Amino acid sequence: MAERLECLETNRRLFIQASSHELKNPITSIKGITSLIHMKLNAGKPVSDIIRMVEILEKEVDRLSKLLIEILEAFMTERNGMVLKTSFRKINITEVIQNVLKPLMAAESGYNFIFKTGGEDNIYILADPDRIGDVMRNLYNNAMKYSPRGSDIITRVQLLKDSVQVSVEDRGIGIPEDQTDRIFDSFYRGSNIRGNDPGGMGLGLYICREIVKKHGGSIWAENNADGGSKFYIKLPLCKEV
């Protein structure tokens, strides 16, 4: 009991630290952009300069809003379980993956990772495409966050007997061996990222697990023998023809 309370307290403390750090970046941007707009207006700068600032402001407000939604969703899920807003429909898993990858692979994204995909096409599952897209986006964001720029991020789609298995492999810092299960707990963050911490609230993988569970599937992670980690999701195939 005492150990459990200590663990809860540690997670609570880490969450407050991590969330305040995550929220401070968009708040810094919003505060900075509004000051810049004010300064530019006072200096009589052209409207085109100011419009560009307003566009960035909109994006930063969206980012802040998404972070707050993620926090709320995690708390609601802990209390009531994951609730999906849309009904499931037959979707091609490869199309979902490609739609998520497209903006990440675009040269203007500035991400500079080499995304490779392989395996089978035209595998259908019964799912909420937006939420499965959220899961994939989260896995890619984590891979990019903890891997050297310019490294490979490899996606494989494999057809199993009555399910499809998707893996996302990176060349990043990996996961401490004793924590490959715990990283899916709410507010949990791997102990090896607390030095050069690129940020994160410890909610993304928890939400991924709950979404995948809601689809009757499973999610897990392993370390690669030659470095980096590999995340898997397994989802039941659509039985309709």
Place this chain on the structure above:
Amino acid sequence: MATILIIEDEPSIILILQELFKDNGYDVIGVNDGESGLKQMKTGPLPDIVIVDLNMSGMGGKDVIISMRQDSALKCIPIIIITGTAFNRMDFPPEGTYQAVLEKPFVLSGILKKVNELVGV
């Protein structure tokens, strides 16, 4: 014209600081990770001041500052830390290796004033 090197993994914060300092007569170079920051200083013109975030993917601000202070060509360049985790002293380089800390969300006039002071404008 003084040159500022900004090392920050948040593109929007780089952009805001670039706009602010360019509008105030500075040359500004922005890079989004510690390795690129050190490479820029070793291969490009030396900046007059460095603004660095502490928490970044790959090499963080703490390691950048420690490396700069061990390099004879970079050890005298003034450094301003910008951070969202001022409460976490583990992320900080040793005291005396940097000139100022500004906690996010910072005020633009505050960072401009601090840069002007340190560059001697």
